[in-house]
Amino acid sequence: MNRKKLQKLTDTLTKNCKHFNKFEVKCLIKLYYNLVGDIIERQGVVNGLDRNAFRNFLHVTFGMTDDMIMDRVFRGFDKDNDGCVSVSEWVYGLSLFLRGTLEEKMKYCFEVFDLNGDGFISKEEMFHMLKNSLLKQPSEEDPDEGIKDLVEITLKKMDHDHDGKLSFSDYEQAVREETLLLEAFGPCLPDPKSQMEFEAHVFKDPNEFIDM
Numbered sequence: 614m615n616r617k618k619l620q621k622l623t624d625t626l627t628k629n630c631k632h633f634n635k636f637e638v639k640c641l642i643k644l645y646y647n648l649v650g651d652i653i654e655r656q657g658v659v660n661g662l663d664r665n666a667f668r669n670f671l672h673v674t675f676g677m678t679d680d681m682i683m684d685r686v687f688r689g690f691d692k693d694n695d696g697c698v699s700v701s702e703w704v705y706g707l708s709l710f711l712r713g714t715l716e717e718k719m720k721y722c723f724e725v726f727d728l729n730g731d732g733f734i735s736k737e738e739m740f741h742m743l744k745n746s747l748l749k750q751p752s753e754e755d756p757d758e759g760i761k762d763l764v765e766i767t768l769k770k771m772d773h774d775h776d777g778k779l780s781f782s783d784y785e786q787a788v789r790e791e792t793l794l795l796e797a798f799g800p801c802l803p804d805p806k807s808q809m810e811f812e813a814h815v816f817k818d819p820n821e822f823i824d825m
Contacts, residue, residue, distance in 0.1 A: 626704045632712035635657050638704055640815050645703045651754040661697030672809055675803040681745045685725040686710075689801075711808055718795060718802060719788055725801045734779040739764045739798060746799035767797060 622642060622787040627635045648662060648670060662670070667687050677686075690698045690706035698706065709717050724730075728738045744760050771779055771787035771794065787794050796802060803811070 632708040644815055647701050663697050667698055667745045675807045679746050679799050681784050682801050686801055707783050719785055723784050726798045736764055742798040767821050
């Protein structure tokens with residue numbers, strides 16, 4: 614990408630980006646095209662970051678290991694559902710992922726956890742996510758029973774209208790009372806340490822962009 618195009622893209626994305634300044638947007642664009650460049654070397658023409666490349670980024674950069682959650686995070690970034698994360702989806706997605714307000718993060722996490730997109734987190738969805746995210750412990754007992762118990766305990770704490778599933782309103786109220794419940798069904802946001810390391814690594818060397 615030539616300098617003029619990069620400048621125009623940076624200006625456009627910065628204008629619509631809540632949580633990054635111009636320098637940071639430029640750094641993220643540069644990282645994006647480095648990652649896409651690696652895919653092009655392997656596969657030829659690509660439209661953006663595909664699911665595998667994006668999941669690899671989440672795993673390597675933020676230590677995410679839960680396939681189901683990583684898949685949902687990918688869908689959260691891929692707003693137009695074309696199977697690739699474009700450069701604008703990348704910048705806007707990371708804006709929320711790294712620096713979103715509690716309100717933004719609640720909406721994002723709820724969408725990640727609402728596996729079938731029906732506006733509720735059902736008992737079945739809770740069961741699948743908790744079973745997936747909990748460490749497999751070798752034991753005599755049936756692990757599924759323990760997870761079912763955990764689902765019931767979670768519902769008791771979060772299901773404010775007692776309808777046996779979580780609406781966004783239930784989830785929001787529970788998280789405002791106890792913010793640790795934000796990622797109740799699996800880690801779908803970066804932990805503070807990996808977030809700081811990522812930002813320190815990516816947002817550096819302002820001299821390189823002295824012409825801004």
